[in-house]
Amino acid sequence: MNRRTFLGRGGLALAGFGLGGCAATSSRRGGSATSRRAPINLAPVRASWDRVIRTTVGLRPHRDSGFVLRAEPLDAKTVIHNYGHAGAGMSLGWGCGVMVAEMAQDTGQRRVAVIGCGSPGLTAARQLQRRGFDVAIYAMSVPPDTTSNMSLAGFTPTTALVNNDRRTPAWDAQFLRAAEISYRQLQLMVSQSYGVYWIDSYNAADDPTPGQGGGGGGGAFDADLLPEYLRPNRNREILGPGEHPFPTRYAVRTPALSIEPSIYLDALVRDFLMFGGKIIIRKFDTPRDLMSLTEPVIVNCTGLGSFTLFDDKELVPIKGQLTVMVPQPEVHYRAGGRTPSGANATMNPRSDGIVVGNLQDPGNWSLEPDEGVRQRNVQAAIEFFGAMRAPSPGARFTRSAPPSVAPAVETFFDSESRDPRHATRDPQQRTKDTKTRKTRKTKDERSRPRPVRRPSRSHAR
Numbered sequence: 001m002n003r004r005t006f007l008g009r010g011g012l013a014l015a016g017f018g019l020g021g022c023a024a025t026s027s028r029r030g031g032s033a034t035s036r037r038a039p040i041n042l043a044p045v046r047a048s049w050d051r052v053i054r055t056t057v058g059l060r061p062h063r064d065s066g067f068v069l070r071a072e073p074l075d076a077k078t079v080i081h082n083y084g085h086a087g088a089g090m091s092l093g094w095g096c097g098v099m100v101a102e103m104a105q106d107t108g109q110r111r112v113a114v115i116g117c118g119s120p121g122l123t124a125a126r127q128l129q130r131r132g133f134d135v136a137i138y139a140m141s142v143p144p145d146t147t148s149n150m151s152l153a154g155f156t157p158t159t160a161l162v163n164n165d166r167r168t169p170a171w172d173a174q175f176l177r178a179a180e181i182s183y184r185q186l187q188l189m190v191s192q193s194y195g196v197y198w199i200d201s202y203n204a205a206d207d208p209t210p211g212q213g214g215g216g217g218g219g220a221f222d223a224d225l226l227p228e229y230l231r232p233n234r235n236r237e238i239l240g241p242g243e244h245p246f247p248t249r250y251a252v253r254t255p256a257l258s259i260e261p262s263i264y265l266d267a268l269v270r271d272f273l274m275f276g277g278k279i280i281i282r283k284f285d286t287p288r289d290l291m292s293l294t295e296p297v298i299v300n301c302t303g304l305g306s307f308t309l310f311d312d313k314e315l316v317p318i319k320g321q322l323t324v325m326v327p328q329p330e331v332h333y334r335a336g337g338r339t340p341s342g343a344n345a346t347m348n349p350r351s352d353g354i355v356v357g358n359l360q361d362p363g364n365w366s367l368e369p370d371e372g373v374r375q376r377n378v379q380a381a382i383e384f385f386g387a388m389r390a391p392s393p394g395a396r397f398t399r400s401a402p403p404s405v406a407p408a409v410e411t412f413f414d415s416e417s418r419d420p421r422h423a424t425r426d427p428q429q430r431t432k433d434t435k436t437r438k439t440r441k442t443k444d445e446r447s448r449p450r451p452v453r454r455p456s457r458s459h460a461r
């Protein structure tokens with residue numbers, strides 16, 4: 001792991017706001033980058049020191065060779081490892097959870113202990129419950145005191161996840177499956193009750209050429225790991241000079257799938273308990289301690305805890321740090337860009353506050369906020385958002401919307417519910433099927449009142 005590479009990469013990418021994406025999709029939807037459209041109006045971000053309410057730190061569990069997802073015997077028990085998700089543990093949980101459940105099914109047992117109550121632990125526990133397992137979670141800390149609660153947390157399935165030279169075909173296959181399943185699952189959870197939502201993300205830059213999406217920490221980028229349809233930055237729309245309020249020539253807008261960690265993790269805990277799960281607060285110091293559990297199958301979702309518990313010295317913490325300002329419910333977009341003085345500013349609005357800045361500091365085990373980083377992040381936000389054009393008086397704010405092209409409904413189903421007749425067919429065929437079904441309405445559908453047409457993702461919003 002190269003610490004200089006980690007810290008030296010552009011701050012936008014580090015913060016999950018990478019200008020990345022795919023060149024093939026970088027053309028502006030609906031016109032060239034030079035024709036002027038009515039400017040969009042975005043609510044101003046009131047970035048100032050007196051609005052800072054807290055700074056949080058979390059340690060991402062990174063391994064150069066990527067997450068561990070495998071089963072192995074431990075005396076008479078089976079341990080299924082599921083840890084080391086680096087900056088992607090909020091993004092990949094549901095898919096890894098399906099593979100955990102399949103490994104558990106192979107044991108023929110029905111009682112499982114999941115160790116860890118962050119995103120990987122809770123999603124694995126839910127996938128097990130969905131397959132009829134009797135599940136207990138054991139953890140030394142539960143939400144809101146987990147790394148997962150300290151996450152930003154967007155759908156960023158590749159962030160600092162794996163080094164290209166350490167990948168194997170078997171790992172790649174697990175990763176792709178995890179990303180596909182998780183992306184579909186999170187789309188289905190979009191609601192206030194789960195804290196999952198779509199939001200417009202703006203990257204303000206003088207050069208709108210797409211960079212490398214994802215990656216970070218010297219790790220593989222989106223283009224290395226993900227097919228086009230899974231890349232978070234694929235729906236890029238370039239706003240030209242005068243069309244956006246940022247202090248740069250261009251702004252690149254992409255719809256981003258995002259999670260509010262505190263709402264999401266509490267909702268997962270609630271669901272887990274509602275479906276008969278138990279949570280026991282307990283710390284394990286060695287694998288021997290696990291032998292005192294009565295469950296024959298143990299799922300290890302301890303993240304960095306595996307450094308000590310399973311002596312995995314490949315694990316490296318990548319310290320992250322976020323500073324939070326007083327919430328602004330009217331701000332409903334993410335933004336990031338370089339300030340005139342060359343600093344990187346990022347902003348992510350949540351109901352629990354306006355989150356600014358980020359950090360990727362590998363090898364740093366400290367859970368103490370770094371004051372220098374805090375100063376830099378807040379100052380950059382003050383400079384960048386202070387230079388934003390104010391909206392025209394009386395103008396309606398531009399609202400975020402989900403991507404205009406929604407995935408085919410069949411792609412939402414994972415292995416359990418997928419119709420086997422569809423499983424082997426190619427996704428394009430499935431999209432065609434959906435379109436055909438859409439045009440042939442049932443009598444019931446025809447008699448329903450027509451929905452009010454939503455304005456398109458144009459500047460009318």
Ligand SMILES: Cc1cc2nc3c(=O)[nH]c(=O)nc-3n(C[C@H](O)[C@H](O)[C@H](O)COP(=O)(O)OP(=O)(O)OC[C@H]3O[C@@H](n4cnc5c(N)ncnc54)[C@H](O)[C@@H]3O)c2cc1C
Nearest residue numbers: 058089090091116117118140141147148154284303305320
């Ligand atoms: C600043 C920041 C931004 C991030 N942004 C994103 C993002 O945008 N998208 C994304 O997908 N991910 C993001 N992440 C990464 C994500 O938060 C992590 O991948 C994820 O939280 C890792 O979860 P975990 O289960 O490994 O750790 P945790 O959430 O900490 O869970 C580990 C659990 O194991 C328990 N445990 C550990 N050791 C023991 C033990 N010995 N005995 C008993 N229990 C034990 C802990 O108590 C805890 O319950 C971000 C992280 C940070 C810090």
